[in-house]
Amino acid sequence: xxxxxxxxxxxxxxxxxxxxxxxxxxxxxxxxxxxxxxxxxxxxxxxxxxxxxxxxxxxxxxxxxxxxxxxxxxxxxxxxxxxxxxxxxxxxxxxxxxxxxxxxxxxxxxxxxxxxxxxxxxxxxxxxxxxxxxxxxxxxxxxxxxxxxxxxxxxxxxxxxxxxxxxxxxxxxxxxxxxxxxxxxxxxxxxxxxxxxxxxxxxxxxxxxxxxxxxxxxxxxxxxxxxxxxxxxxxxxxxxxxxxxxxxxxxxxxxxxxxxxxxxxxxxxxxxxxxxxxxxxxxxxxxxxxxxxxxxxxxxxxxxxxxxxxxxxxxxxxxxxxxxxxxx
Amino acid sequence: xxxxxxxxxxxxxxxxxxxxxxxxxxxxxxxxxxxxxxxxxxxxxxxxxxxxxxxxxxxxxxxxxxxxxxxxxxxxxxxxxxxxxxxxxxxxxxxxxxxxxxxxxx
Numbered sequence: 001x002x003x004x005x006x007x008x009x010x011x012x013x014x015x016x017x018x019x020x021x022x023x024x025x026x027x028x029x030x031x032x033x034x035x036x037x038x039x040x041x042x043x044x045x046x047x048x049x050x051x052x053x054x055x056x057x058x059x060x061x062x063x064x065x066x067x068x069x070x071x072x073x074x075x076x077x078x079x080x081x082x083x084x085x086x087x088x089x090x091x092x093x094x095x096x097x098x099x100x101x102x103x104x105x106x107x108x109x110x111x112x113x114x115x116x117x118x119x120x121x122x123x124x125x126x127x128x129x130x131x132x133x134x135x136x137x138x139x140x141x142x143x144x145x146x147x148x149x150x151x152x153x154x155x156x157x158x159x160x161x162x163x164x165x166x167x168x169x170x171x172x173x174x175x176x177x178x179x180x181x182x183x184x185x186x187x188x189x190x191x192x193x194x195x196x197x198x199x200x201x202x203x204x205x206x207x208x209x210x211x212x213x214x215x216x217x218x219x220x221x222x223x224x225x226x227x228x229x230x231x232x233x234x235x236x237x238x239x240x241x242x243x244x245x246x247x248x249x250x251x252x253x254x255x256x257x258x259x260x261x262x263x264x265x266x267x268x269x270x271x272x273x274x275x276x277x278x279x280x281x282x283x284x285x286x287x288x289x290x291x292x293x294x295x296x297x298x299x300x301x302x303x304x305x306x307x308x309x310x311x312x313x314x315x316x317x318x319x320x321x322x323x324x325x326x327x328x
Numbered sequence: 329x330x331x332x333x334x335x336x337x338x339x340x341x342x343x344x345x346x347x348x349x350x351x352x353x354x355x356x357x358x359x360x361x362x363x364x365x366x367x368x369x370x371x372x373x374x375x376x377x378x379x380x381x382x383x384x385x386x387x388x389x390x391x392x393x394x395x396x397x398x399x400x401x402x403x404x405x406x407x408x409x410x411x412x413x414x415x416x417x418x419x420x421x422x423x424x425x426x427x428x429x430x431x432x433x434x
Contacts, residue, residue: 010341070358075371079361080354087353088346095338095345111331118335119342135364240357 009105010098018102019094020251026258026284027250028058033285034292041296058250065243072238074135079241082133086244089126092119093251100259101176102277108176113165116175116259117158123252124150124214130245131223131233142232145303146223149213152310153220156210157256159318163203164263166325167196179262192328199324204264206317208291211260213310215253217295220310222303254284261287 013019032047032055039046047054073079096119098107109115128150131143162173169177213220224232237245261283301309329337363371399411 007341010337011345014341014345066353067356070360072360072362075361075363077361079357079359083354083357084346084350087350088342091346091349092339092342095342098338107329107334109329109331109334112334115331115335115338119338122342240353244353 010095010107013098013103013105013107014091014095018097018100020090023094023097023251023254024247027247027252027254028062029055030254030257030285030288031058031250033288037289037292038296041293058246062243062247065238065246066240069239069243071240073241074236076135077236078133082130082237082241083244085126085129085133086241086248089123090244090248090251092122093248093255096120097255099175101180102280106176108174111173113162113173113175113178117161120252120255121154123248124154126248127223127233127245130237130241134236136236138230138235139233139237141229142223142225142235146216146233148303149220149223149306149310152307152315153210153213156206156310156314156318157214159322160203160207160210160314161259161263163199163318163321163325164207166322167199167203167328168263175259179259195324195328199321199328200264202317202321202324204260206314206321207260208294209314210310210318211256212291212295213306213314214256215249217291219295219298219301220306221300222306225300257288257291258284 015021035057036046036053047057050056050060071079096116098105099112099116100106101108124146128143128147131139131141131146133143134140165173165175165178168179169175212218216222216224222228222232224234226232229235234242234245258280262280264287265283366374396411400408
């Protein structure tokens with residue numbers, strides 16, 4: 001009986017809150033926000049017609065792709081397998097949100113930051129498999145480009161996340177402890193505090209750069225370069241497969257920025273919960289705005305330039321921050 | 329719950345829930361497959377026979393075949409004998425060993 005209750009608790013957190021439903025809604029609202037922000041920068045209107053100020057436009061797009069449009073693929077593309085891979089990526093991301101201390105239902109263990117990194121890896125692999133699953137050269141090229149970048153940005157993301165968690169929750173390496181930690185610096189000596197702050201700053205810089213690459217935002221949007229490889233890994237997708245891919249992308253963005261913003265700015269919560277949803281969302285949109293502004297003020301790098309930049313800056317910074325985190 | 333069992337439980341739940349969500353989407357999806365573009369020719373014009381599947385095997389054995397042809401099919405008996413001599417010597421050696429072990433009688 002207890003096992004069954006535990007199972008349904010995990011199913012609820014995975015599918016509803018703070019899982020699939022919450023992340024999908026947050027992700028699609030974030031997409032609208034990003035599009036509106038960039039439209040303002042480029043002197044355009046942006047989404048306008050569906051809902052107040054066009055806020056429901058991303059929802060309408062995904063609904064239409066999922067339930068109305070047909071899926072057109074090449075003769076030798078395993079369409080149903082691709083649909084399953086994308087769904088698995090979305091659900092694995094949603095399952096990893098069970099580690100976020102947003103409700104009393106969250107789960108926690110020592111070293112669970114590693115479990116979070118492991119579960120979110122499914123989404124990255126799904127994105128490269130979407131491209132490689134097609135027989136057309138453009139999606140395959142997009143998939144290969146993403147898989148190549150993945151070898152650099154994924155270690156950078158993982159190492160910098162571990163460094164931040166190590167500083168905020170040194171004894172347990174638990175994501176929930178790190179996110180719920182109200183006091184950023186609990187140093188006994190001033191020198192230790194300086195080192196902790198330096199570690200956090202280095203890890204945050206590395207994480208944000210690697211995140212731009214993971215989210216395929218400029219200057220690292222080479223896997224979906226529209227003018228060069230016709231949309232890359234998304235080029236041959238349509239109907240439900242395209243709808244799910246968009247959803248996967250948005251869920252990934254919302255989850256990562258949510259975790260990052262709350263690790264970066266551990267403001268004490270207003271409400272008695274370990275992680276207050278209001279302050280968390282405020283931090284989320286602040287970080288999203290900064291990342292979007294940074295991304296859209298740059299042009300696209302070439303694949304070799306992007307790889308070199310990723311190795312030189314985020315990967316190196318993350319390794320330094322990890323070394324610092326385990327030294328102090 | 330420790331980290332390893334947490335990872336196992338969450339992976340199992342992910343795979344199962346993905347299956348549950350995927351089934352209705354996959355069954356309901358209208359899938360249209362497009363043929364490969366072959367300069368306007370119909371795809372039915374092209375077929376792959378079962379012998380074509382052995383292409384890679386033939387490719388591997390091609391080198392051995394070429395060596396044999398260049399050494400044996402020269403029209404000179406000595407070429408054939410030179411190539412076969414080590415093989416024949418090996419057979420004789422094997423025969424001697426067998427006889428030495430088992431003895432000469434039947």
